[in-house]
Amino acid sequence: xxxxxxxxxxxxxxxxxxxxxxxxxxxxxxxxxxxxxxxxxxxxxxxxxxxxxxxxxxxxxxxxxxxxxxxxxxxxxxxxxxxxxxxxxxxxxxxxxxxxx
Numbered sequence: 001x002x003x004x005x006x007x008x009x010x011x012x013x014x015x016x017x018x019x020x021x022x023x024x025x026x027x028x029x030x031x032x033x034x035x036x037x038x039x040x041x042x043x044x045x046x047x048x049x050x051x052x053x054x055x056x057x058x059x060x061x062x063x064x065x066x067x068x069x070x071x072x073x074x075x076x077x078x079x080x081x082x083x084x085x086x087x088x089x090x091x092x093x094x095x096x097x098x099x100x101x
Contacts, residue, residue, distance in 0.1 A: 008056065008057075009057070010057075011057070012057050015046075015057055015060055016046065016048040016054075016057075017048065018047075018048060018049070024049065031091065031092070031094075031095065032091055032092055033091075034091050034094070034096065036066045036074055036091070036094070036096070037066065038066055038067060038068060039065060039066065040065070040066045040096065040097075041063060041064070041065055041066075041096075041097035042063070042064060042065075042066060042074075042076060042094040042095060042096060042097060043061070043062075043063050043094070043095045043096075043097060044059050044060060044061065044062050044063070044064065044076065044078075044087075044089070044093060044094065045060075045061070045093065045094070045095045046060055046093045047092045047093055050090070050092045050093070052090055052092075053073055053088060053089045053090045053093065054089075054093065055087055055089050055093055056087075058080065059078065059080075059085075059087055062078050062080075063078065063097060064076040064077055064078030064087075065077050065078070067086065070088060072090060072091075073088050073089060073090050074088070074089060074090070074091065074094065075087075075088055076088075076089060076094070
């Protein structure tokens with residue numbers, strides 16, 4: 001018996017699925033063109049149609065702080081349990097926090 005693969009997208013069928021009305025490759029351009037400054041709070045909401053810098057499933061739905069920029073991607077620091085993690089992702093997978101700084 002062969003052990004099932006435990007790859008990066010293991011058990012993500014529901015997490016990485018768009019609703020029927022959101023289907024398609026291009027997200028809202030206003031979200032893609034959004035510029036974030038260091039210190040801005042962002043939610044991690046992945047767009048499954050864009051595979052570039054797609055965050056790991058453990059970070060989906062988390063809120064973090066932008067701590068830098070690398071190319072067109074952003075460095076986002078967030079807490080997972082009691083540890084600080086820094087992930088690198090593109091603006092297609094980020095949403096600004098309403099009322100945040």
